[in-house]
Amino acid sequence: MIRLLLAEDQGMMRGALAMLLGLEEDIEVVAQVSDGTEIVPTALEVRPDLAVLDIELPGRSGLDAAAELGRVLPGCRTLILTTFGRPGYLRRAMEAGASGFLVKDGPVEELAIAVRRVLAGERVIDPDLAAAALSVGTDPLTPREREVLSAAADGATVVDIAARVALSPATVRNYLSAAIGKTGTRNRMEAVRAARRNGWL
Numbered sequence: 001m002i003r004l005l006l007a008e009d010q011g012m013m014r015g016a017l018a019m020l021l022g023l024e025e026d027i028e029v030v031a032q033v034s035d036g037t038e039i040v041p042t043a044l045e046v047r048p049d050l051a052v053l054d055i056e057l058p059g060r061s062g063l064d065a066a067a068e069l070g071r072v073l074p075g076c077r078t079l080i081l082t083t084f085g086r087p088g089y090l091r092r093a094m095e096a097g098a099s100g101f102l103v104k105d106g107p108v109e110e111l112a113i114a115v116r117r118v119l120a121g122e123r124v125i126d127p128d129l130a131a132a133a134l135s136v137g138t139d140p141l142t143p144r145e146r147e148v149l150s151a152a153a154d155g156a157t158v159v160d161i162a163a164r165v166a167l168s169p170a171t172v173r174n175y176l177s178a179a180i181g182k183t184g185t186r187n188r189m190e191a192v193r194a195a196r197r198n199g200w201l
Contacts, residue, residue, distance in 0.1 A: 005048040036060030070097035088199025100124035148175040
């Protein structure tokens, strides 16, 4: 029996996935969480074979949780299941040690098959997303550029951004300029959109 932890913040989606996966004879959903901060403590408590994680969760992203799970519970594999099929997310998931990456628009039967394949030691990746990731290339942004771009996402002024990230306004301008250049955009908001579209933020 495959013991599975499910992390999904939308209650209806989480319940439907748990019910449908639970209908499989060899899969048992042993835990469900809605907040990213609950993933690792719950996994340590119930010791699942596999954690199926959404990316965008309250409290903590599924990608961050996947990386920690790999360190503290190496026997638990992770499979990312997300609405956001972005190439940068796929790369980050693989770097975090995830064994699979699927988007939510597929049938639940595909998810059940992917669960079994991951537990058999395979790596399961949405083929369209894999092709897109190869065409986009690697994330060109540094951690600081990502941090500054994230702080700029709501249209904040340079002075406000500087206060948020504890840098001088001049340094913030330099990081924004670098991010705009690396994303091939014309201004900071275009850079934010481009980085989000590619899953770099």
